[in-house]
Amino acid sequence: MAEILTHPSRIKVPYTWSAGEALSRFFKALRDEQKILGSRCPKCRKVYAPPKKTCGICFVECSEWLEVGPTGTLISFSQASYSSPAHRSPKPLFGLIRLEGADTALLHLLGETNLQNLKIGMKVVPVFAPNRTGSILDIAYFRVQP
Numbered sequence: 001m002a003e004i005l006t007h008p009s010r011i012k013v014p015y016t017w018s019a020g021e022a023l024s025r026f027f028k029a030l031r032d033e034q035k036i037l038g039s040r041c042p043k044c045r046k047v048y049a050p051p052k053k054t055c056g057i058c059f060v061e062c063s064e065w066l067e068v069g070p071t072g073t074l075i076s077f078s079q080a081s082y083s084s085p086a087h088r089s090p091k092p093l094f095g096l097i098r099l100e101g102a103d104t105a106l107l108h109l110l111g112e113t114n115l116q117n118l119k120i121g122m123k124v125v126p127v128f129a130p131n132r133t134g135s136i137l138d139i140a141y142f143r144v145q146p
């Protein structure tokens with residue numbers, strides 16, 4: 001058999017992800033109204049933020065919509081030791097944030113602070129991006145509430 005050679009390479013594939021019904025509504029509210037929406041399960045009353053189309057516990061449609069936040073509670077936080085195209089800070093801070101009125105938490109960037117100043121239970125508020133495009137980064141980051 002002939003020897004088969006290999007050459008390491010990298011494939012870059014363009015990809016368009018569908019946000020679906022629930023997240024599209026969520027992203028449009030961020031973009032157009034600077035509001036954060038959640039969806040509520042009519043059976044167990046759990047409020048998902050970011051919203052879900054279907055409750056993962058009851059398997060029924062989360063048909064109720066409500067505004068949550070904007071204030072949230074910092075549930076946990078961490079600092080990455082590298083940046084990425086979506087997170088250009090050299091050492092981005094991430095927070096797990098439960099917005100007022102929600103039962104779930106949202107993972108997002110934290111800004112205008114540093115790791116040493118953060119404490120679990122702190123109140124944080126969103127800082128909206130000046131140019132919003134209908135993505136989670138329409139909230140530029142959360143900052144500690146003064």
Ligand SMILES: [Zn+2]
Nearest residue numbers: 041044055058
């Ligand atoms: Zn439910």
